[in-house]
Amino acid sequence: MDWYEIVFEVIDMRSFSNLWYWIGLAVVWSTTSHWVLGVPYDMVLRARRNGGEAETDLEDMVRINTNRILHIGLVSGLWLLAFGCAGLTALGTLGFWYGVEFAQALFLLAFPLSIIAVLSLRTAHRLHASGAAGEGLQRQLSRHRVTTQVIGMLSVFVTAMWGMYQNLAIGPLGS
Helix, strand or coil: CHHHHHHHHCCCCCCCCCHHHHHHHHHHHHHHHHECCCCHHHHHHHHHHHCCHHHHHHHHHHHHHHHHHHHHHHHHHHHHHHHHHHHHHHHHHHHHCEEEEEEEEHHHHHHHHHHHHHHHHHHHHHHHHCCHHHHHHHHHHHHHHHHHHHHHHHHHHHHHHHHHHHHHHCCCCCC
């Protein structure tokens, strides 16, 4: 038995049976739901609770990040859309047509994140157009966070179901 066989026998390298994939999935979704338009959600809670300087800081941070998101969308939005669609199509084709489990795992992680990216761009447009401040701004950021969490929960559920199916269909040794 050579070294590679020992490593691959001890450490399961398939995506859905690998603990590191599930830890990464949890970290990605907890981070995504904590950072709303690039603003940590605890700033929203602090602004709601304390007002004053905390609310001003929140409004400034949202204004900076909203302008940044809108600028990126304006300058390179079509290129990002093209490369994103091409990447998702490649992952989806490799994963679900050709059966590459790693591509399936990446697709099930990247596709919902692309929905969150579009949602963030839409929320940034709304905030910029409305000039929301104070309680209205906090409400829109909270709504965006809840939507992100719902998408994350659905994504984790679908990924878990697909991963369990893959693990049961392929079996413990990959045969």
